Amino acid sequence: RKEVEQDPGPFNVPEGATVAFNCTYSNSASQSFFWYRQDCRKEPKLLMSVYSSGNEDGRFTAQLNRASQYISLLIRDSKLSDSATYLCVVTLYNNNDMRFGAGTRLTVKP
Amino acid sequence: NAGVTQTPKFRVLKTGQSMTLLCAQDMNHEYMYWYRQDPGMGLRLIHYSVGEGTTAKGEVPDGYNVSRLKKQNFLLGLESAAPSQTSVYFCASSYRTDDPYEQYFGPGTRLTVT
Numbered sequence: 001r002k003e004v005e006q007d008p009g010p011f012n013v014p015e016g017a018t019v020a021f022n023c024t025y026s027n028s029a030s031q032s033f034f035w036y037r038q039d040c041r042k043e044p045k046l047l048m049s050v051y052s053s054g055n056e057d058g059r060f061t062a063q064l065n066r067a068s069q070y071i072s073l074l075i076r077d078s079k080l081s082d083s084a085t086y087l088c089v090v091t092l093y094n095n096n097d098m099r100f101g102a103g104t105r106l107t108v109k110p
Numbered sequence: 111n112a113g114v115t116q117t118p119k120f121r122v123l124k125t126g127q128s129m130t131l132l133c134a135q136d137m138n139h140e141y142m143y144w145y146r147q148d149p150g151m152g153l154r155l156i157h158y159s160v161g162e163g164t165t166a167k168g169e170v171p172d173g174y175n176v177s178r179l180k181k182q183n184f185l186l187g188l189e190s191a192a193p194s195q196t197s198v199y200f201c202a203s204s205y206r207t208d209d210p211y212e213q214y215f216g217p218g219t220r221l222t223v224t
């Protein structure tokens with residue numbers, strides 16, 4: 001079983017739609033959680049950290065459920081520019097031990 | 111401020127050849143990392159460094175060596191390239207590992223081993 005699992009997609013949604021991605025992790029001792037965004041043939045960039053209480057950044061909302069060991073990302077009012085691959089990232093023991101999911105691909109269409 | 115840069119951007123090697131990938135950062139970050147990214151898999155950590163002169167193994171270190179002689183540079187070496195090392199290699203750096211925490215990635219090196 002992979003340590004971090006994501007639905008690879010692709011998710012194809014129209015502009016303005018709301019879309020949600022889930023990610024599950026296998027190690028209950030995992031400490032920190034993040035969503036990174038990776039555009040095609042580019043480097044990953046931090047989208048947001050995920051906190052136990054949940055957090056929001058504009059149209060993006062991240063949730064953490066430690067009991068069920070999953071993380072979610074909700075994107076509201078999708079824009080064409082949101083088209084990318086979204087990587088779920090979990091740190092096991094410290095921030096030098098980050099484990100990446102394979103990513104979920106999102107395409108937002110006009 | 112260039113951030114994290116990687117050299118070269120592309121390279122084709124024959125099996126058994128050696129090469130060195132260079133990563134440079136101008137953000138005075140203490141921590142640096144080398145990852146590889148393969149289709150259908152997440153990024154996997156090869157080696158990392160928590161400061162000048164120190165290195166440590168990551169998840170997939172076999173077949174690679176690293177050096178951090180200067181704080182701003184982190185080199186990844188392949189002594190005898192194998193087709194299984196065909197991948198996209200990303201370097202990253204971070205200021206420290208406590209919160210708030212972010213790794214900054216370079217643009218990647220696409221390596222093909224034939």
